[in-house]
Amino acid sequence: MTNKTDIQGEGDYRSGKRYQEAQHDFAEHGPVKEKAAEAEAALDGAEGKDLEKARKETGKVKPH
Numbered sequence: 001m002t003n004k005t006d007i008q009g010e011g012d013y014r015s016g017k018r019y020q021e022a023q024h025d026f027a028e029h030g031p032v033k034e035k036a037a038e039a040e041a042a043l044d045g046a047e048g049k050d051l052e053k054a055r056k057e058t059g060k061v062k063p064h
Contacts, residue, residue: 026032043051 042048
């Protein structure tokens, strides 16, 4: 019998856990302020219109 923690593919618990740990590590120890400043500059810069368009389009996606 397969252990639930070994499930791979859709519902990949190990990858999900690694991703969550990496996100927590970045939030606690990463260059959050620098990345926020980069994002702000991108939104205010030449690519700002494209980024805003993409944000609005992804907000329209409906769940299956």
